Amino acid sequence: MLRELKKRETRQAISDVATRLFIEHGFDEVTIAQVAAAAKVAKMTVTNHFPRKEDLVxxxxxxxxxxxxxxxxxxxPLLAAFRRHYFEALDRQDAMIGFSDPDFARMILTSPTLLARLRELHEGREKALAAALSVEFGDVAARAVAAQIATAYRVLFHEVLQRTAAGELDIAKTVRRSARRIFDLLGSGLG
Known part of the structure; x- marks a missing residue:
């Protein structure tokens, strides 16, 4: 248990150092070796915890x-669950729906590499949801339903990210209106 705790602490420390370096110098300008040196660990330690550089972010x-x-x-009920889930995350200003600080958001939005990885993560999220829904809906319908729900989350994620990068205040209030509209539209087709 102590060993696992130490591993989690090391992983978090590496991620924190990397994020600071990426924000200061740009994601594409910082190497894994620089992250390792700044975190005072071996390069292999970084890659053991984070096989892809993007996963440091x-x-x-x-x-x-x-x-x-x-x-x-x-x-x-399907749509009610995702509406509830989204608005609970919105109330917490959860990072899983795009909330971060402005520097972090700008770092992501200005890096084609990070934007590509974010797209992959959204696609992975959609596939995982489709797999979870396939028992109930069958494969093709589950993929269609998952695509609609995941797209709503993806669009709202980018809305939060862009508004954060722009330094807007009270983002949750603005996004809440958009989210209501999107979930209402989904409800007219999925409800």
Whole structure:
């Protein structure tokens, strides 16, 4: 247990150092070797914890990908579950729906590499949701339903990210209106 705690602490420390360096110098300008030196660990330690450089930024990518598939409670109506899940995350200003600080948001939006990885993560999230829904809907319908829900989350994620990067205040209030409209539109087709 102590060993696992030490591993988690090391992983978090590496991620924190990397994020600081990426914000200061740009994601594409910083190497894994520089991250390792700044974190005072071996380069191999960094790559053992983070096989891809982008995962130093998206260090919770596994939770992100699995999040939608786990959002629905047992016997909870489909759209109501995702509406509830989204608005609860919005109330918390959760990073899983795009909330961060402005420098972090700008770092992502100005890096084609990070934007490409973010697209992959959104696609992974959609596939995981489709797999979770396939028992109930069958494969093709589950993919269609998952695509609609995941697209709503993706659009709203980017809305939060762009508004954060622009330094807007009270983003949750603005995005809440957009989210209501999007979920209402989904409800007219999925409800």
């Amino acid at each position: 998206f260090d919770v990518h596994e939770d992100f990908v699995a999040g939608l598939a786990a959002a629905r409670g047992e016997n909870e």
